[in-house]
Amino acid sequence: xxxxxxxxxxxxxxxxxxxxxxxxxxxxxxxxxxxxxxxxxxxxxxxxxxxxxxxxxxxxxxxxxxxxxxxxxxxxxxxxxxxxxxxxxxxxxxxxxxxxxxxxxxxxxxxxxxxxxxxxxxxxxxxxxxxxxxxxxxxxxxxxxxxxxxxxxxxxxxxxxxxxxxxxxxxxxxxxxxxxxxxxxxxxxxxxxxxxxxxxxxx
Numbered sequence: 001x002x003x004x005x006x007x008x009x010x011x012x013x014x015x016x017x018x019x020x021x022x023x024x025x026x027x028x029x030x031x032x033x034x035x036x037x038x039x040x041x042x043x044x045x046x047x048x049x050x051x052x053x054x055x056x057x058x059x060x061x062x063x064x065x066x067x068x069x070x071x072x073x074x075x076x077x078x079x080x081x082x083x084x085x086x087x088x089x090x091x092x093x094x095x096x097x098x099x100x101x102x103x104x105x106x107x108x109x110x111x112x113x114x115x116x117x118x119x120x121x122x123x124x125x126x127x128x129x130x131x132x133x134x135x136x137x138x139x140x141x142x143x144x145x146x147x148x149x150x151x152x153x154x155x156x157x158x159x160x161x162x163x164x165x166x167x168x169x170x171x172x173x174x175x176x177x178x179x180x181x182x183x184x185x186x187x188x189x190x191x192x193x194x195x196x197x198x199x200x201x202x203x
Contacts, residue, residue: 027054027068032099034070040093040154047093047154048075052083055194057098067098067149071184071198083199084185088178096151096184104143110136116183116190128176135161135176138168153177 024033034054040047049072057066073079074092087094113136117125125132138161143149150162158172159180182189189195 025051025054025070027056027070029056030065030068030099030101032068032101034068034097037075038072038095049073049093049095050075052079052087053198053200055191055197057190057194065101066104067100069099069184069194069198070097071095072097079200084189084195087199088181088185091155091174093155094153094177094181096181098149100143100145100147100149102145106139106142109143109149110139112190113139113180113183116186117179119188120182120186121179125179128173128179131171131173131176132179135159135168135171135180138166139163141166151180153181 023036025036026033034051036051038049040049052071052073054068054070056068058064059066071087072093072095073087073090074094077086077090077092079086079090114132117132139149141163143163147164148162151159152161153159153174154170155174156172158170159177160170161168184190184198185195
């Protein structure tokens with residue numbers, strides 16, 4: 001069952017999330033704020049997620065801003081000397097929050113996700129190919145400026161997405177979650193600058 005918290009951030013699948021009294025970190029290029037802490041209650045268990053970093057996605061040779069993004073992982077998760085790789089591999093609550101600053105067609109969103117995963121996996125997608133198609137099918141609506149797309153992974157529940165009031169069914173496939181996170185944190189990410197900023201110090 002999904003419960004929504006009007007003043008909170010992104011209740012997804014069997015989760016309740018709110019920003020509470022946490023502070024904010026402002027992505028400097030877009031001015032978009034992200035809570036530095038998220039509180040998640042799922043299946044009777046509570047999780048605290050911390051912001052690892054923020055960045056902005058730019059597109060075209062004109063470097064037009066597309067979305068601001070924040071990365072979150074479980075507050076107690078040790079990321080070590082290679083935070084980006086640790087975030088990909090983490091079997092812990094984690095989240096990507098994207099706030100768009102321009103309109104984007106749905107096929108461009110799904111195309112970008114697919115391309116980001118293919119850059120890191122090539123044809124070696126057998127462990128998650130079917131579930132990836134199910135997840136991408138959720139993104140059937142165009143994205144408007146001001147919309148937030150959220151991807152969340154909770155161990156034991158799976159990966160699921162939210163766009164506005166629409167919430168996808170969870171896909172309990174850790175391999176899919178790792179693949180999705182390589183879009184931003186893999187060896188060949190969408191942007192190395194974004195990977196460094198989102199992974200935080202030491203990346």
